[in-house]
Amino acid sequence: MRIYYGQGLHLFTNPLFYLPTPSSPSKSRRQKTPPQDRTWGCVQRAKGYSEDRHCMTAAETGTKERQIGELPEGTEFEQPRLFDPPAPGRGQRGPLTPTPVAPLPSEVSGDSSLSVGITWFHDQLSKRKYSENTRRSYARATDYLLRCFGQSHRLREISVADMERFANWMLSQKRSAKTKEITITAVRTFFRFLEDAEIIPYSPVADIYFDRVDSPAPRLLHDAQVDALRKAAAAEATTAEVPDTVPQLLLCLLLDLGLRLGEVDRLQVDDIDLSIPLRPVVEICYNEDRHRGKRRRLLGPPQLSSYLDAYLRQYTFKPNESRLDNLLHCARRGLQAYITALGDAAGLGQPLTANRLRWTYAAAQWREGIPAETMRARLGVSVKRWEYMSRKLDELTKRPV
Template sequence: MEKFVEERKAFTEYLQIEKNASPYTIHFYQRDIESFFEFLNKEGIIQLGEVDYAVIRVFLTEQYDQKLSRRTVSRKLSSLRTFYRFLEREEIVTSNPFISVSLPKMDKPIPDFLYQEELEKLFHVSDTSTPLGERNQALLEILYATGMRVSECKKLTLQDIDFSLGTVLIHGKGRKERYVPFGRFAQEALEAYINNGRNSLLQKSNQTNDTVFLNARGAPLTPRGISTILEQMVKNAALTIHVTPHMLRHTFATHLLNEGADLRSVQELLGHEHLSSTQIYTHVTKDHLRNIYMNSHPRA
């Protein structure tokens, strides 16, 4: 639709330049705003300043009539609130009507995580006498050791790893960077892979690159490739669970909290902008503490 082209363009530039938003984030903002523009066109609203609380309620009713989840509606509202905050700042509108609209309460899903026994089986399944086995072991160790996202793991370069300090520089969402430490097991697996298996894999490609994790042809692994590797490891370990790279991130956070790490530290290690994102893991800590209490307190 041709209306509001300039406003949309200015907002996109704001997200790119001032907010350092990732292309993925910008895509969702644009999609949410576009659906709102389509609604305004259908309602005959030709000025963004005409939108008020009543218009927003009609918009929300339509969203729920489409059987959209509360999570999706909440995301749309959040996108539009940010959009109108920008419009207000640029004096395109005089007020932000989305400020008075509360986000729908969402059921917070309990993140899936692996128990220590399940992890141990995965750690012993790779044949580390082969280049691919060394790679798989290093991949598993670093994902669990750092809790990084699969998109961050894909971008990892040799220069990002500091073996002398035992830290890795992770390039996160929105161009944010963070240093995360890793332990002895991850270090040994990474060193073995980088010094041996990775060189063997790289020889299969006629190109040079500094990406840490390579596929069987010597090219950088894709997120789908990482998921496939984990699926095969689970199959080889004869586990009856479905494991994703993100589940290792959940496991990383859950195990740290269960062992006494504070929430703020885990937030920083995960690269979460808001503490509320990290708090989804506290349910496991509460269960863990309850079990300790019930098993230890004399009058439990």
């Protein structure tokens, strides 16, 4: 293959790489050759196009060409790299960096360090299908434990007196009362797991409790606010510039059935039975056996059938391939964005949340005189949680004096 001097020397993959004509460097910077007069090698067909992908070609301008060299046939040319190759590790090249593996139960003993025991504890939480939020909050709680005792502290050396000092230390921290309660609950779960696995003979925190703190109940929606939400959702589905049926369906599931936002997020099309359109049935499914109390079948309002039919006609495809089996096309964060926008459209003073809609549904059922056990089943809460909710509902639904 022959190489010529012309207006510039170009590599086949990038027209920015060229060598200026040596006769007049300053002039070549000022003058630009029109693209149609250049040869771009294998990137663009022009004069002197070469079939060899590993080659250099000279730009040809005018009629003057000067041969400066000739490469033997079969010579391959590799374009210089713009960047250094990625270092071995988490990139596409080289071996992956090994990640720490949780120790087996047989490898954990009373002589193991606290950090090893906590690593084993987090692995047990994953194996027992604890929710992501629970694992995250327990991880923060065990960080407090490491901060207090240190990573190398042995498990069998942690005594009841040590845990009492830990409790006093937690009380002195500038944290909310609810955070302190969750922390001691997580620590109690950690030592209970160690005791059940016979890693330690007893739990040093079994008899240590913080004062239980009730989470504040959200403010209920007034009847006028509920009507404003329904009108805003209906307007969004019919008269908006770009109609969207998601707010109407979402409001029905949260306000008329009292579902949690996570339950709506996991809902699938097959979970709604429309065999009798005027009596749709919504089935709330949980795979883990420890959540069996949350499994329930709810009778929905008649308008749920029309809302679902309108939604399925609008969203005939799922843009997110990871949610092909889910009823709604967006995940939990997107659902919360829908709820917030709906509250703004209705003119609510405070931000609207799914929990606020769920409590409004519970208060409406409580005012109608629904039996307590029926309400507990509809809401899918435990007996202990229902004690708290019923006490709050009594306070929230008192008649004005």
